[in-house]
Amino acid sequence: MDKRTLTRKVLPGIVFLFALGIELITFPPWDTLSYDGALYIDIARNLAVNPTSFTYQGAYMMYRPPLYPYTLSLFYHFVHEPLSQLRVARLVSAVFFALTAVLVYLLTLELFERFVKGIFASAFFIFNALAFTMGTRELVHSEFTFFYTLAIYLLYTGRKSGNPTRIYLAFVSAGLAILTRYTGLSIIAVFITYLWLTEYWNWVKKREYLIGFALLLLTLSPWLYLGHLHYGGALKPFEVASRVVTADRPVSVSTFLKWLFKDIGHVLPALVVLGLVRQKQDEKGWLLISWALIGFAMIMTVTHKETRFITFLAPVMGILAVEGVSLIVDGIEKALELAGRPIKPWKKAITIGLALLLLIPVGGNAFVLKERWNITGKYDSHVLRYASEHYPGERLLVSPYLYTMAGFYYPGAKVEMILYRKDVEKKISEGYYDVIIHKDPNTYLNILKSGNYELVKEFYNGKFKIFIRKNLGAN
Numbered sequence: 001m002d003k004r005t006l007t008r009k010v011l012p013g014i015v016f017l018f019a020l021g022i023e024l025i026t027f028p029p030w031d032t033l034s035y036d037g038a039l040y041i042d043i044a045r046n047l048a049v050n051p052t053s054f055t056y057q058g059a060y061m062m063y064r065p066p067l068y069p070y071t072l073s074l075f076y077h078f079v080h081e082p083l084s085q086l087r088v089a090r091l092v093s094a095v096f097f098a099l100t101a102v103l104v105y106l107l108t109l110e111l112f113e114r115f116v117k118g119i120f121a122s123a124f125f126i127f128n129a130l131a132f133t134m135g136t137r138e139l140v141h142s143e144f145t146f147f148y149t150l151a152i153y154l155l156y157t158g159r160k161s162g163n164p165t166r167i168y169l170a171f172v173s174a175g176l177a178i179l180t181r182y183t184g185l186s187i188i189a190v191f192i193t194y195l196w197l198t199e200y201w202n203w204v205k206k207r208e209y210l211i212g213f214a215l216l217l218l219t220l221s222p223w224l225y226l227g228h229l230h231y232g233g234a235l236k237p238f239e240v241a242s243r244v245v246t247a248d249r250p251v252s253v254s255t256f257l258k259w260l261f262k263d264i265g266h267v268l269p270a271l272v273v274l275g276l277v278r279q280k281q282d283e284k285g286w287l288l289i290s291w292a293l294i295g296f297a298m299i300m301t302v303t304h305k306e307t308r309f310i311t312f313l314a315p316v317m318g319i320l321a322v323e324g325v326s327l328i329v330d331g332i333e334k335a336l337e338l339a340g341r342p343i344k345p346w347k348k349a350i351t352i353g354l355a356l357l358l359l360i361p362v363g364g365n366a367f368v369l370k371e372r373w374n375i376t377g378k379y380d381s382h383v384l385r386y387a388s389e390h391y392p393g394e395r396l397l398v399s400p401y402l403y404t405m406a407g408f409y410y411p412g413a414k415v416e417m418i419l420y421r422k423d424v425e426k427k428i429s430e431g432y433y434d435v436i437i438h439k440d441p442n443t444y445l446n447i448l449k450s451g452n453y454e455l456v457k458e459f460y461n462g463k464f465k466i467f468i469r470k471n472l473g474a475n
Contacts, residue, residue, distance in 0.1 A: 175219025
């Protein structure tokens with residue numbers, strides 16, 4: 001087997017299997033579930049029944065990006081048990097994670113034409129704590145990262161080879177990235193910045209880019225139409241999503257960076273900075289600079305920030321990390337040359353050794369973060385699973401924290417939030433709800449006073465309380 005066949009055909013398969021395998025080995029337990037993840041699964045169930053019903057509890061959720069729930073719904077035609085649906089959601093993320101690892105390898109190969117760099121760029125992506133952790137979560141990030149990276153890859157290779165079809169597909173993939181996560185709109189800024197830096201205003205005159213933007217709009221059009229139909233405006237889903245994020249807890253840039261260093265450590269960001277320093281003002285350099293800096297800047301403009309929001313930058317971080325390693329080796333080489341001890345014959349071995357050494361702390365942070373995420377929703381899951389197995393019901397009242405997770409464990413049930421309102425108290429007094437699950441009970445409600453309910457179970461020193469309607473009974 002010649003080197004070209006190895007790098008182009010065999011190694012991508014090996015990268016895919018390694019990335020998928022390590023995610024499967026570290027697959028999260030059943031009793032970890034996030035609020036957003038449960039909501040995506042709840043929506044996907046409805047889409048499996050009706051492709052236009054992007055709803056939860058009868059309310060349209062179009063401020064959420066659609067592509068991930070629609071992807072899950074394809075499988076939910078055949079998979080109906082809640083925990084099996086959770087596994088499917090995580091497997092979908094794992095497959096997209098592994099596909100992105102392959103894209104990182106292929107793009108690095110296109111940029112630098114060195115398969116060793118491609119392997120290590122992919123490794124730095126795989127063991128990026130955020131990408132590694134999101135790679136098996138029931139969240140949009142892995143699918144989003146895939147389409148975002150695919151768009152960058154197709155745009156670069158399309159321009160490099162003069163292939164208009166690849167450029168068209170790049171814009172379609174960009175549209176799919178936007179439909180996977182609305183922050184994907186940043187890819188438009190990345191594209192324009194990259195094209196302006198490499199072609200100035202000449203790109204505006206080229207037919208392939210005009211057609212590309214038209215294809216991007218065409219890709220978004222079905223969702224824009226549904227937004228007009230169900231939300232009262234084509235751009236309403238984006239507007240509502242913006243309002244929801246803005247209304248959430250503000251996070252300063254300094255706080256965000258502190259959280260980021262806690263999650264991914266200091267080694268990887270340091271290598272990324274060194275990688276940026278190494279870039280030249282050419283096609284390759286402008287691509288990586290536009291992707292990294294514009295993408296990061298767009299996230300920094302968001303009022304509410306979480307570290308997982310920048311998972312889509314993990315691929316470019318992997319590529320820049322390898323460039324950072326190369327800059328360190330170049331420095332070592334120059335220093336030893338000045339001392340009269342050239343390292344040319346050993347340069348590749350030193351590069352590989354240094355990259356492997358630096359991957360140790362990077363990977364260590366990945367496993368630590370994944371374990372932290374594995375306790376997300378742990379207690380909630382135990383309580384809700386117990387309740388669903390022992391106290392089935394069609395109408396539930398739950399604490400706001402449990403709203404989407406209750407829908408996950410009680411498929412088809414009517415779920416309402418515990419709110420201090422007269423209509424909630426009235427329904428309790430009438431015995432409307434079958435099951436009431438109270439987390440951190442600190443809101444006065446007439447549950448026991450109404451005479452309709454009995455406390456049947458407490459968990460974790462009263463942190464959770466389960467009430468059932470007196471004539472409901474237990475299994």
